[in-house]
Amino acid sequence: MIAVLALLGGVILGVVLHPTVPVALQPYLPIAVVAALDAVFGGIRARLDGIFDDKQFVISFVSNVLVAALIVYLGDQLGVGGQLSTGVVVVLGVRIFGNVAGIRRHLFRA
């Protein structure tokens, strides 16, 4: 409940404040979103599994976002930014799908 409210609060905050993203950070925004999505789905699945842990969630969230951005940054410096971000998206996408499959098993028993 608190989680959903916090999420909604964040969305509203974003809509109301309309913060501008610095140009240097803009390439990392989509990757950060995917990474955060992975952490969130992992958290949801863990909650359904009954093993959710706040510390674990926060750390995985923050590290996911930072590491994903770092990888893309490194890729950009090496000239393979596009390929590396594709790799990050693929890996995170696979994880998201796996976690969503787990959530689905919990919710629909299928």
Place this chain on the structure above:
Amino acid sequence: MSRGIPTPGSDSGRETEPLATSAPFGADLLTDLFVNPLDPGYADAADHKRRRGGPSSSGRLFGRLATAVALAFFGLLLSVAYQHMAAGAPGAERARTSLVREVTGARAESESLERRAARLRDQVALERDRVLGGGAEADRLRDLEAGTGLAGVSGPGMSVRLTDGPPEVDPVSGEPTGEDLGRVLDRDLQRVVNALWAAKAEAIAVNGQRLSTVSTIRGAGEAVLVDFTPVTSPYVVQAIGPPGMARRFESSRTAEQLRWLRDKYQMGVAVLEQDRIVLPAAPQPRLRYARPPEHTASPSPTGSGR
């Protein structure tokens, strides 16, 4: 050689054992990723909690708060990313429109400058006529100006109107094949202009661009440039000349070629005789190398009288 690269058959005992026990990220990293997507951290944390008991109530509260903050940040990230995408999607379009605006502005400015130049040129000619007193000399100058394209002229003549043919369509897919054989090329315009000169035309303009002795007609990619000013279809070549000009033009090889293009590729070709055509002056030619002769005492423009 066989020692350098362990093959799966030879040293399998020594190779597989450490993999299975100590390295969770072995060759099966991808399989592991697919089978077990959840962070093992959650299971570890649950184990830890079972063995040591949960954190204190304050610690739990702090954890909740951190989770809420993280989720709020996630929401913020989502909405910001969405807004960013929504704003960024037409970015290319915006860049294009701003470029288009710049081009139109520059073109309008160039046109107004050209108009101003024409006005000033008229004024200069008027002043000069006044100074020269309107004698035979002044008349000669005016004739020369009209002939070289430095002054606007009017008179009877004809116009040739060329329009791009429809783009070639693939008969199977019904999509354009990309090669527009019916498109009017710079070459076609050059031929028409040359044929008109040959048909005794005295002044020619393409889409209102008067041609002078140093005018160019050339292609730049898809566009046709007349004196570095882009012109587009329909191309109207106007020429002032003697009455028989249209007939002479029609019997020229160029006209024959145009008719062939019209029949084969549906390029639009229309020749029209006109009683009165007004052509503007050509822009002042920028002569870089040619210089007037030093002694201007001789009235002969060729300077051969010396």
